[in-house]
Amino acid sequence: MDSEASGEVIVVGGGVIGLATALVLTWRGHRVRMWSRDPAQRTTSAVAGALWWPYRIDPVERVGPWSVRSLRRYEEWAGRAAETGVRMVEGVHAGTRLDGLGAWAGEVAGLRDTDRGLAARLPLIDMPAHLAWLHGELTATGVPVERRSVTSLTQATAAAPVVVNCTGLGARDVVPDPAVRPVRGQLVVVENPGVRTWFTAADPASDATTYFFPQPGGLLLGGTAEEDAWSLEPDPAVADAIVARCAAVRPEIAGARVLGHRVGLRPARPAVRIEREVTPSGRVLVHNYGHGGAGVTVAWGCAEEAARLVEGADG
Structure with missing residues (x-):
């Protein structure tokens, strides 16, 4: 059975955005394949310091809800830190005050102003462990992860009726999008x-x-x-x-x-791109890239929005 007949979705990109998107799609009942140029441990995600916090990312009005959706998952996974790589850890954002944050801050328990700055207990993710866990969760659902270097998204849209583009910095070339x-x-x-x-x-x-x-x-x-x-x-x-x-x-x-x-x-990117388009050949292409320094922070909120766009709903 070919991809079009089977209704498969190809997720292109194997960093935290791609892994999250593939998992959410699988949980929602889609048949998924992942194409990734590199193993997860060699993606930019593996290098991240990975403190949950909306950092260097726009648009602000959408980032807040995306971040909170992700926060809820990390809070849950922190209860299995040895397995998931997620812990809740205390710390301080020097030079930051509560009244300078958006409405999303009201959803974060325990934020408080101190003489040193904004104190908080936030998810801190050990990315090598977390990526390995996500990859294990994905393969346990039967999702094949294929090593592929993609130079154009037409390679993917020729192979499946629905493609989700989670190529990160690679989107600069494969879309191509010079804004990345x-x-x-x-x-x-x-x-x-x-x-x-x-x-x-x-x-x-x-x-x-x-x-x-x-x-x-x-x-x-x-x-x-x-x-x-x-x-x-x-x-x-x-x-x-x-x-x-x-x-x-x-x-x-x-x-x-x-x-x-x-x-x-x-x-x-000036703003994250989460957008649905239909190609001239009738394929559905959903973009989910441009997360800057906050990919871990918004990954799950963005994955859920991308999944809704795959299904034809408004984000």
């Missing part, structure tokens, strides 16, 4: 000297940020937000500056042994 641009993020992983809480401080006037996230594999230090930078090679001078900024907040970080370096390219 990389925002380079560099992190340093150090041996945790005893830090149990997370911390973030962003300077809107700079491409340098300061954050640390305690993960099972070490303390993740960041970071950068360099627009239109494509290099995946860690910059030693940038790494030194990251450690120094974090150590200014927690001095014990200064002497921590460096375990590794990570670089990822966030798929930024």
